[in-house]
Amino acid sequence: MVEIMADAPIPGENYLSDTRNYPWHRPPEIVDYDQAVDYLINRLTETEHSELIYSLMKTKQPLTGIVAGIMMQSIGRGKIAIDLAILASGPIYRYLEILADQNGIEYESGLEDKGRIPITPTTLKAAVGILDDDEAEPEIETPNAIIDASEGLMGRPETTEPSSAEDQAMMLGLTDETETNDAV
Amino acid sequence: MKFDDAIKKSIKAFIGGKLPKQLIEAQGKEIIYTPEYLDELAEMPEEPVMEEDDG
Numbered sequence: 001m002v003e004i005m006a007d008a009p010i011p012g013e014n015y016l017s018d019t020r021n022y023p024w025h026r027p028p029e030i031v032d033y034d035q036a037v038d039y040l041i042n043r044l045t046e047t048e049h050s051e052l053i054y055s056l057m058k059t060k061q062p063l064t065g066i067v068a069g070i071m072m073q074s075i076g077r078g079k080i081a082i083d084l085a086i087l088a089s090g091p092i093y094r095y096l097e098i099l100a101d102q103n104g105i106e107y108e109s110g111l112e113d114k115g116r117i118p119i120t121p122t123t124l125k126a127a128v129g130i131l132d133d134d135e136a137e138p139e140i141e142t143p144n145a146i147i148d149a150s151e152g153l154m155g156r157p158e159t160t161e162p163s164s165a166e167d168q169a170m171m172l173g174l175t176d177e178t179e180t181n182d183a184v
Numbered sequence: 185m186k187f188d189d190a191i192k193k194s195i196k197a198f199i200g201g202k203l204p205k206q207l208i209e210a211q212g213k214e215i216i217y218t219p220e221y222l223d224e225l226a227e228m229p230e231e232p233v234m235e236e237d238d239g
Binding site for chain 1: 211
């Protein structure tokens with residue numbers, strides 16, 4: 001009989017651990033909205049942080065992601081609580097926008113829903129599973145169709161039949177014919 | 185709702201001009217960093233960079 005040793009905490013073990021070890025387990029340092037925004041803006045203006053943020057914006061990282069990162073860092077350090085971080089994200093986003101505009105940086109806002117599939121009658125039918133079989137599906141140009149064009153050196157030959165024995169011998173250099181270069 | 189989604193929702197609300205009314209009521213004072221304040225900040229000209237004199 002195989003004995004399974006469960007590697008899990010015993011019930012109630014969490015009551016024995018010291019929950020004040022992490023900054024986010026203690027009350028946050030800043031609880032005022034304006035003070036929180038002030039603190040975050042001051043952090044943005046620090047040289048190291050501003051360099052990182054400008055680089056992120058130039059590499060087209062979405063501003064919403066940058067704001068989320070800043071907020072996570074501040075929450076992790078126990079500076080602000082999660083709810084205040086969410087409330088303060090609006091002014092911080094707007095401040096980053098202003099910085100980007102003033103420095104002529106093209107940025108991604110991150111507020112557009114790029115990954116969203118637009119709802120159309122066809123996608124709705126497909127989702128519900130009532131797609132009509134009678135509907136003619138539009139032809140999609142496949143890579144094979146492009147390869148079939150037999151253009152270029154590596155294109156597919158138009159005929160699939162093998163070359164004649166004479167042509168094969170010529171290609172292998174078994175014939176006596178030598179090419180003459182009249183152009184010279 | 186994930187944290188990132190909450191951030192996006194909050195940003196959209198702020199850009200749309202909505203203020204955290206319940207927070208203002210709880211604090212008992214008006215907030216400084218409103219959308220209007222930041223719009224004014226965006227329209228302000230940039231501060232000129234002061235060059236340090238070597239001599």
